[in-house]
Amino acid sequence: MDLTTARSFINGDWVKTTQRKKDIINPYTNEKIGVQWLATKKDVKRALDHASLNIDKVAAIPSYKRAEILTKIANHLHNEKQMLATVLSKETGKPIKSAQVEINRAVETLKRSSEEVNRLFGETIPGDISKRGENTIAHTYRVPVGIVAAITPFNAPLNLICHKLGPSFAAGNITIVKPSPHSTLIAAAFLHILLKAGFPKDAIHLLYGGADIGEYIVKDDRVSVISFTGGINASKRIAQIAGLKKQLYELGGNAATIVHDDANIYDAARQCALTGYSNAGQSCISVQRIYVQTNILQSFTEAFISEVKKLNIGDPLHPKTDVGPVINEATANRIMNWIDEAKQNGAEILYGGKKQGATIIPTILKNPSKQSKVVCEEVFGPIVNIIPYKTIEEAISEANHSPFGLQVGLFTNKIDFAYKVSQQMKTGGIIINGTSNFRLDHLPHGGIKNSGIGREGPRFTIKEMTELKMVVLKMK
Numbered sequence: 001m002d003l004t005t006a007r008s009f010i011n012g013d014w015v016k017t018t019q020r021k022k023d024i025i026n027p028y029t030n031e032k033i034g035v036q037w038l039a040t041k042k043d044v045k046r047a048l049d050h051a052s053l054n055i056d057k058v059a060a061i062p063s064y065k066r067a068e069i070l071t072k073i074a075n076h077l078h079n080e081k082q083m084l085a086t087v088l089s090k091e092t093g094k095p096i097k098s099a100q101v102e103i104n105r106a107v108e109t110l111k112r113s114s115e116e117v118n119r120l121f122g123e124t125i126p127g128d129i130s131k132r133g134e135n136t137i138a139h140t141y142r143v144p145v146g147i148v149a150a151i152t153p154f155n156a157p158l159n160l161i162c163h164k165l166g167p168s169f170a171a172g173n174i175t176i177v178k179p180s181p182h183s184t185l186i187a188a189a190f191l192h193i194l195l196k197a198g199f200p201k202d203a204i205h206l207l208y209g210g211a212d213i214g215e216y217i218v219k220d221d222r223v224s225v226i227s228f229t230g231g232i233n234a235s236k237r238i239a240q241i242a243g244l245k246k247q248l249y250e251l252g253g254n255a256a257t258i259v260h261d262d263a264n265i266y267d268a269a270r271q272c273a274l275t276g277y278s279n280a281g282q283s284c285i286s287v288q289r290i291y292v293q294t295n296i297l298q299s300f301t302e303a304f305i306s307e308v309k310k311l312n313i314g315d316p317l318h319p320k321t322d323v324g325p326v327i328n329e330a331t332a333n334r335i336m337n338w339i340d341e342a343k344q345n346g347a348e349i350l351y352g353g354k355k356q357g358a359t360i361i362p363t364i365l366k367n368p369s370k371q372s373k374v375v376c377e378e379v380f381g382p383i384v385n386i387i388p389y390k391t392i393e394e395a396i397s398e399a400n401h402s403p404f405g406l407q408v409g410l411f412t413n414k415i416d417f418a419y420k421v422s423q424q425m426k427t428g429g430i431i432i433n434g435t436s437n438f439r440l441d442h443l444p445h446g447g448i449k450n451s452g453i454g455r456e457g458p459r460f461t462i463k464e465m466t467e468l469k470m471v472v473l474k475m476k
């Protein structure tokens with residue numbers, strides 16, 4: 001298996017003819033580690049021509065076989081964990097221990113997808129509920145949609161492909177995968193394993209490229225479902241050009257976590273430090289805004305700083321590293337500008353605020369203004385804001401004051417209070433006694449407002465990637 005070359009995979013074969021190529025650079029060492037060959041408009045057309053001719057063939061693979069195949073690729077992935085984690089870490093700068101967690105999660109996502117094959121049930125509905133329906137009976141069952149476009153980001157590049165490909169294949173569809181241009185080698189390594197494990201060649205196409213290739217795919221009316229994970233700008237553009245087809249959006253956020261005065265401060269501080277800076281803050285649910293009740297502000301802040309100081313920063317391939325670089329130096333510079341802007345608007349830097357190359361020292365900002373970018377936009381970097389509040393009403397209002405609504409964390413010891421707060425949070429999910437940054441892959445993940453449309457998690461995604469078919473029998 002060549003782990004340095006990313007080529008598109010179309011019509012059952014790796015594409016060798018394309019002329020456009022791009023170097024792949026390790027964001028930590030700045031060294032060239034490989035080459036990606038970019039797809040063309042013609043490649044997209046070839047892939048969709050082929051896919052549209054093979055819809056019935058893939059849909060005809062029996063359910064038990066689809067489940068078996070998904071279990072088999074999950075097992076192969078598990079066996080190749082070390083190799084995959086290394087590729088992922090070198091290509092994106094994700095610390096190796098976090099990369100290993102991602103491979104484990106990808107294995108689980110595929111296993112959960114294989115289980116969902118066995119739960120694709122319909123129902124029987126009596127017709128005579130209606131007077132006009134006397135002597136009729138109806139039943140429903142689920143059928144594949146045909147072609148699913150899976151467009152994925154760089155920050156969890158393997159697991160998020162699995163979150164789309166797993167349910168899509170479980171449903172009996174063909175998937176066109178377009179990974180982020182920042183995570184192409186891991187996508188290629190995954191596809192090599194898939195093919196080795198016996199995944200049907202007609203059921204997947206892999207196309208490399210950026211927004212241009214993504215747009216050719218989403219515009220094509222032979223695609224039935226677009227499953228997109230990424231940022232708000234790209235999603236708005238897709239919504240403009242995609243036309244009449246089902247669209248699922250998993251987008252970003254500026255997630256809040258509330259620490260109330262009856263909480264275990266030390267546990268909250270430890271969890272906030274671990275999940276505010278994991279993957280250098282490059283997670284859609286990363287802890288970006290911590291609202292802390294004023295009477296525990298000092299003790300929480302001290303505990304938090306002490307936990308952040310324990311994080312190991314540096315070489316992503318070192319087994320002890322907690323925080324590595326962001327995806328590239330240009331992104332690090334953008335984040336440093338946002339820190340400067342917050343500082344100029346009155347924020348106090350309690351820790352960090354410096355960078356080396358693409359690595360930013362975990363940064364704690366206290367009391368940034370509400371208008372600063374680090375508060376109201378998605379940072380997607382290792383910055384956490386500490387913001388005091390007096391009453392829970394104030395904390396709820398501030399946490400909800402966001403264009404996003406993905407997940408929120410709440411630390412408290414009172415269960416009834418926790419439930420009352422959770423009812424008022426304008427987010428897709430709330431984590432009680434945990435931070436915003438917690439996800440189990442079988443749960444329904446997704447947001448409201450600018451955080452997305454739809455829910456991801458095999459049990460939920462598979463429904464979105466099938467159509468409900470109704471059969472009515474009129475009895476004589």
Ligand code: NAD
Pocket residue numbers: 151152153154155156178179180181209210211212213214215218229230231232234235237238250251252253283284285378380445446451452
């Ligand atoms: P991005 O939006 O830049 O890119 C995501 C994907 O979309 C890439 O494959 C990219 O090439 C493609 N793309 C970009 N413009 C496009 C267009 N016009 N048409 C079609 N495709 C297009 O995002 P990113 O920087 O790779 O990832 C970070 C974003 O993803 C953050 O906002 C993060 O919060 C979000 N994210 C969300 C979740 C979730 O589950 N909600 C999970 C991970 C990441």
